[in-house]
Amino acid sequence: MKFDSSVPVPIAVFASGGGTNLQALLDHEQTSGLYKVTTVVSDRKEAGALRRASVANRNTLVISNQGRSQDEIGEEIIRHLSSWDIQVIALAGYLRLIPSIVVHAYPKRILNIHPALLPDFGGEGMYGDRVHQAVLNVGVEVTGATVHYVDEEYDTGAILAQWPVPVLPGDDIKAISARVLKIEHLLYPAVTDHVCRAIKEGIEPEPFIVPSVDLESISDDEK
Ligand code: GRF
Numbered sequence: 001m002k003f004d005s006s007v008p009v010p011i012a013v014f015a016s017g018g019g020t021n022l023q024a025l026l027d028h029e030q031t032s033g034l035y036k037v038t039t040v041v042s043d044r045k046e047a048g049a050l051r052r053a054s055v056a057n058r059n060t061l062v063i064s065n066q067g068r069s070q071d072e073i074g075e076e077i078i079r080h081l082s083s084w085d086i087q088v089i090a091l092a093g094y095l096r097l098i099p100s101i102v103v104h105a106y107p108k109r110i111l112n113i114h115p116a117l118l119p120d121f122g123g124e125g126m127y128g129d130r131v132h133q134a135v136l137n138v139g140v141e142v143t144g145a146t147v148h149y150v151d152e153e154y155d156t157g158a159i160l161a162q163w164p165v166p167v168l169p170g171d172d173i174k175a176i177s178a179r180v181l182k183i184e185h186l187l188y189p190a191v192t193d194h195v196c197r198a199i200k201e202g203i204e205p206e207p208f209i210v211p212s213v214d215l216e217s218i219s220d221d222e223k
Pocket of ligand 1: 015017018019020021022092093094113114115127128181184
């Protein structure tokens with residue numbers, strides 16, 4: 001893949017749902033200057049993320065998974081992403097497994113954000129409220145958000161960054177999910193910057209150091 005390192009790194013965001021993490025990446029893009037979300041991919045044509053992409057005037061692509069082999073789906077993804085010169089794929093609430101031919105075509109270039117501290121509370125079927133319910137059931141005092149590289153299984157790739165978030169007495173799913181999501185919206189753009197800076201410099205990213213931020217100091221706009 002040829003890539004001009006003087007321009008922002010073209011990235012594709014894959015999302016199945018509402019796309020608040022996509023929005024955080026879009027919102028941060030101007031300040032960042034390190035990446036540009038040129039394309040949004042979904043497996044669901046009604047995904048809110050696609051509406052956000054259209055409002056922001058980005059390419060959109062709906063990949064139908066019904067009755068197709070993983071290789072067929074993967075070839076379609078690779079064909080489109082190559083035509084847009086995509087260098088990084090950021091999964092943001094994408095509920096499908098990434099076909100292995102795509103994983104191999106983009107080594108250490110596919111990221112995912114997960115709303116808990118992996119390797120705990122991850123794996124197939126662990127998404128959305130199910131993750132936070134499991135956190136409550138076990139009774140841990142700390143949860144968080146994780147950004148990791150994507151491999152051929154759910155939530156098992158090498159971890160790039162983790163941001164802990166407290167579970168407070170009296171928390172329900174809604175409270176935990178809101179507190180974690182607020183952190184996701186800070187973490188994902190920051191780690192995407194970090195990875196794209198390294199790509200521009202032609203180096204492997206160093207471990208990402210999570211900044212020290214008081215949760216209460218984050219404005220509602222950033223939540
Ligand atoms: C986030 O909690 C993310 O960690 C997980 O899926 C959710 C997507 O939310 N992978 P949104 O669509 O970005 O609002």
